[in-house]
Amino acid sequence: MLGERLAPIDLYGARTGNCLRVAIALEEAGLPYRPVRLDLRRGEHRTAEFLALNPDGKVPVIVDRVDGDEVLVLTQSNAILFYVAEAASETLFPVGGTRRRVVAYERFFYFLTDVIAPSHAAFQLRASGVKDSSPQALDLRAMKALSVAERFVKTSEFIAGETFTLADIAAITIAFAVERHIDWSELPQLRRWYQAVMARPSVIRGFAAFGTR
Numbered sequence: 001m002l003g004e005r006l007a008p009i010d011l012y013g014a015r016t017g018n019c020l021r022v023a024i025a026l027e028e029a030g031l032p033y034r035p036v037r038l039d040l041r042r043g044e045h046r047t048a049e050f051l052a053l054n055p056d057g058k059v060p061v062i063v064d065r066v067d068g069d070e071v072l073v074l075t076q077s078n079a080i081l082f083y084v085a086e087a088a089s090e091t092l093f094p095v096g097g098t099r100r101r102v103v104a105y106e107r108f109f110y111f112l113t114d115v116i117a118p119s120h121a122a123f124q125l126r127a128s129g130v131k132d133s134s135p136q137a138l139d140l141r142a143m144k145a146l147s148v149a150e151r152f153v154k155t156s157e158f159i160a161g162e163t164f165t166l167a168d169i170a171a172i173t174i175a176f177a178v179e180r181h182i183d184w185s186e187l188p189q190l191r192r193w194y195q196a197v198m199a200r201p202s203v204i205r206g207f208a209a210f211g212t213r
């Protein structure tokens with residue numbers, strides 16, 4: 001059981017999928033937080049001050065000060081998501097009922113490993129100057145995996161059942177990033193889910209946490 005939070009959680013980040021997912025989770029959990037935007041292009045994640053928080057020089061990072069505990073500095077967006085979910089009790093990740101919980105894990109990791117990972121790898125290859133067709137092949141793989149998610153929302157309102165969970169958060173940032181490449185006419189249930197989630201106040205605020213551009 002966490003003690004009283006002494007200050008808003010500092011969230012160091014930028015307008016990237018990893019950071020936006022954390023901001024959306026914090027919004028959805030209703031936890032007080034303060035976004036600290038770093039300009040990655042200007043190397044603000046490489047300053048001595050930031051490297052003291054995360055020697056890897058990567059965002060997101062949270063700093064949480066809870067009464068009676070050592071200051072918590074946490075890196076790795078997915079570890080942070082589960083920390084936030086735990087602090088939010090049952091809201092973001094089902095704790096009761098093994099079946100509900102394992103389905104939420106299944107869908108959460110589906111998006112991380114089958115959609116976000118190949119898409120991220122394609123981005124990295126392009127950024128490193130690769131000119132062959134491998135980034136395109138990875139993007140295609142990610143898009144195919146994303147369209148499979150139509151079946152997740154065919155019989156339920158959200159990605160892992162009838163409540164909004166971390167699986168929806170994993171899905172929404174990548175769906176937003178590739179929105180214009182999706183053939184929505186083939187994916188009516190995914191479109192219904194996408195529109196509903198993008199209109200959610202916590203999601204709107206989370207997307208805006210590090211500015212709109």
Ligand SMILES: N[C@@H](CCC(=O)N[C@@H](CS)C(=O)NCC(=O)O)C(=O)O
Binds near residue numbers: 017019059060077
């Ligand atoms: N596995 C880490 C990846 C963190 C990561 O790669 N962050 C990127 C932004 S999304 C970053 O800080 N890039 C700056 C750099 O690598 O120099 C996580 O999930 O938090």
